[in-house]
Amino acid sequence: MTERLLLHTCCAPCGIAVIDELRKSYDLSVLFYNPNIFPEEEYLKRKREVVRVCGEWDIPMIDADYEPDAWGEAIRGLESEPEGGRRCPVCFRSRLFRSAEIAADRGFPVFATTLTSGRNKRDDVISPIGDAAAAKVGVRFLAEDWKKGGRQEAARKMVCERGIYRQDYCGCRYSLAERGS
């Protein structure tokens, strides 16, 4: 029997090639849990594109609650950190620990995240957080640097072919300000 895997997906451009790869070897479901995204219209826009990608391959998607206040609490005191600084591991942690809980609650033995697809996202920072989140609830974390193995190029092509929205900032209000809007 094919193993069930829950894939935490941060956005369609980061997720599409990973979804396409994992759907071939797992009984795949996608989870959208990204309370870091600001503003809410942007959150809805990114979510809509993930729904569209899942629809193309008939992948079930779990739409978790939008909890920006809880996320704001988690990163309190780190607001002025630059992107890539001390705020980001806390952000990853808030998303991955909740994702692992949802995986355990819904009977997925393994979970993964598309976060390592991001150009500036370090696998050596993200994967240990995924491992710790999985260990806490008794599931496994599939650690992988999804930037590697030609996946970034594949994703770029797939996004382009489908006209998928690609954001130009990481997600939170601080990365939006840093981008300079």
Ligand code: SF4
């Ligand atoms: S810059 Fe990105 S990873 Fe870092 S805290 Fe903001 S949304 Fe999270």
